[in-house]
Amino acid sequence: MNDISLKDALKVVGTRPVRPDGVDKVVGRAQFGGDATMPGMIFGATVRSPHAHARIKKINTAKAEALKGVKAVITAADMPEIVSEEAFVGEGPMNFRDLSNNLMARDKVLYDGHVVAAVAASSMSIAKAAAELVEVEYEVLPHVIDEIEAMADGAPVLHDDVFTAGVDPKPTKPSNVAKRVEFAKGDLAAGFAAADKIIERTYKTAPVHQAYIEPHACIAAYNADGQCTVICSSQGQFMVRAYCAKLLGIDISDIRVVPAEIGGGFGGKTLVYLEPLALALSRKAGRPVRMVMDRVDVFRGTGPTSGGTVKVKLGAKKDGTITAADAEIILQAGAYPGSPMGPAAMCCWAMYDIPNARAVGVDVVSNRPKVAAYRAPGAPISTFGTESAVDEMARELGLDPIEMRLKNAAKNGTKALYGPTFQNIGYVETLEAAKAHPNLQAKLGPNQGRGVATGFWFNIGGESSASLAVNEDGTLVLVSGSPDIGGSRASMAMMAAEILGIEVEHIRPIVGDTASVGFTFLTGGSRVTFATGMAVCEATNEVVKQLRGRAAKIWEIDVEAVEWRDGSAYPAGDNAGKFEPLSLADIAAKAARTGGPITAKGAVNAQGAGPGFGTHVVDVEVDPETGHVKVLRYTAVQDVGRAIHPSYVEGQIQGGTVQGIGWALNEEYIYTKDGRLDNASFLDYRVPVASDLPAIDAVLVEVPNPRHPFGAKGVGEVPIVPPMAAVANAICAATGVRMTSLPMSPPKLKAAIDAAGK
């Protein structure tokens, strides 16, 4: 194994080969969730609630069933009733009963777009026509969307069995507040008493969607013998299998889930919406059923992340030393409990070494789709508040924002508010690299301003499997259980190639289905290069061991006397004997005679993922007459441990940053008075377009993680954490106006500028 400190010795890791899945994607041949077909396939469609909150009085499916071509109609009555049970299948908290009710409403609909029935028919147009023939009688109930309104006395209560957890004494009345968590250290009161300056502000963020380009799509077959096959795009084929089994009462061994290519997930494909419905329809119709959402369904029915309120109080000495920090983060969970308020609270002060600190998270249900994970779930929301406050403090104290952060930075040995003591972290390195970047020397003109913000994300490890097989010609097939949403197939092949000492093109990396590779936790938490990478390295090391054994057999010497380097077996020194080296191809050709196929598996429960930090600096220009913000320059510095494939690491940083800029400037859910989503399309849900943005300058800082064979840390989530505060801080620098509410869209910014008389 390579010594991770010896970066110069690496031949493959750190280079930028063409991705193995690239050509298919560029020429349009890649098979995404909606592309698969099966013989006899029919088409599914859903019936969705037009009400934000209503009791279902009656569902009449007779007319739909009578339409020619309709093969099955299902409602909640066709799905098993699931008891309340915590699920640890996806990313973030989920309850099996809630998920079942979220897929198909049982007694009440809890948001506009909540599915109440599904149909399958011989064509998509018949299915759509049938969906319109399903008659649902509703008793419309008062609804609530905003988290603060949902907490108020007299707010419509969504669930009569939700009693705030985590408070003492336990409440006797149900409410929309599902849970409260708290992390605290030191003595807050003393800390604030010691401060020369205190800043207290309330910030607000709008709910936003992950906005993956590929809508949810699947095809599912429930065969007569009870064997099920699902082909779908998701962030975890094993996650889909587990949820389908549980929600439909099927044994796990009876379901095979085949991962399709995935057109973006960002956390939004870490749970199921269509797959159990398609299976239930298939069971009833006796035919494979394909279901594909349109964009309106995606916006109305699938997981956005929370909107939230963040109350921050920050105290510091004149020299910038932070003496106390307090944050309360109130997040919308959507229709069922389970917002990312825990990670939001844990991350918001993690960049700092603060003696007296607290972070409180509050989970509030309201009449919106149940939230799903979205890139660093929760952290961008809380960090918008805390990093805006730190900026304001630096401004008030007349300090440079990077120096203010350096003064209080978390370092190796700092005990984080949420518990662990940091090791091998690179926060300070990102601040120093940002300070030294040429972009910070750029002169700013009128109406232009520069903003700095930083961010943190844990990154996770967990269970992963991989297998590696040597082919007859010495090439290899590498199978892992991790859906590739960010170029991970390339990284997996590169790590294997590095260990084998061969060219990466000789390894074909694929993502296995649930029947062809061992259990692998879903692609999320920035875990794949770290955890699945460890499984791949384990399998590869085992293959190298076997290759050495085969060479030893051929040479009739001891395996310890065989050395593996540059893709070949060599005798280890003169005492081993004089033999011509045997290449991988040589050994593969003789495999049958030396013991049969050469294959190995790697299976890990990876621990010790290195936490990630990033420092972002953005320059903006504000048009004071219209409130339009133009991003001029963007520098995103991040500690990535070690970049296995630097282009894809940069891609993660650029992508996360761009999503953060969208969150900052224009993205939001807009509701009508009766709680209907008013902007369920990419026309009015405004993600940034290419012409809105400069090239994002991604700067990689490498402080290796010793727990990973090559030093990798997760990289995919950190970059979405700082942008909202960075942009707000830059707008403040440009205009003198402090924006505390997202999005900072032109009408809002213009109104704020005019109100300030600037």
Next chain:
Amino acid sequence: MYSPTYAAPTTVDEAVGLLANASGSARVLSGGTDLIIQMRSGRLRPQTIVDIKNIAGTIGIREEADGWHVGAATPGAEIGENAGLCAAWPGVTEAVQLIGSTQVQGRASFAGNLCNASPAGDSVPGLVAAGAKAVIAGKNGKRTIPVEQVPVSPGRTSLAADEFIYEFIIPKSSGKTADAYLRFIPRTEMDIAVVGCGVCVTLDNNGVCTAAKVSLGAVAPTVLVVDAAAKALIGNKLDDATLAKLDAAAQAACNPISDKRGTIEFRTKVAGVLARRTAAIAFSRAAAR
């Protein structure tokens, strides 16, 4: 189940006949970049679709004595490639090229943009300011009306059931006359105008405005002709006092709604800002002629 009929006639008379005799609702199809999307979403379900693109004269651009004849369904991309028209009417031609993207431009037309009758249609204020006319074909032959008389309210036009727009006539520009169009959108493309403004001015040799037409989009149920804004310009050079009057006149003409794309207050203020900025471009273009 919804199953519309589709016809692609090759003559004006045939098209008029199909429209006049259609049972149920009928719709003309030009580029389809509004119509097909509205049909897909279920907002519109016409029984008959009459595609006019096979009728001679509905696609293409000719310069004639009475002006530029632009076929109703001529796609934006083709308009943008016509050097003569672009030189004569930079505002009109830039406006149509703001619609959507390269892909959308391959189909999107003036007629569709106008007859979709959204107050936010990007090509409409430019056509109005330039004094363009629509040639309308119907049972009783052809009639010609100013573009601003086509839309009557959001989604509705003044055309009778048997009528369609055959072509547009944009006057020839002469002397120191020039136009400009600007829109405000939150992003830089792929958006619907929150406010749009078309301005056409004629200057004398001293830079004094002798004629002007100002049109605003997305600030009222239909695209507006703002006579008071034109009056603020006529007889004046483009100095601060003139700009202030123009801004005030534009704001005073606004009768917008607050919706997901902008508030009343925002739209009104930005209308004034855009009027000033658009007029400045039109003035400098005219002065350079």
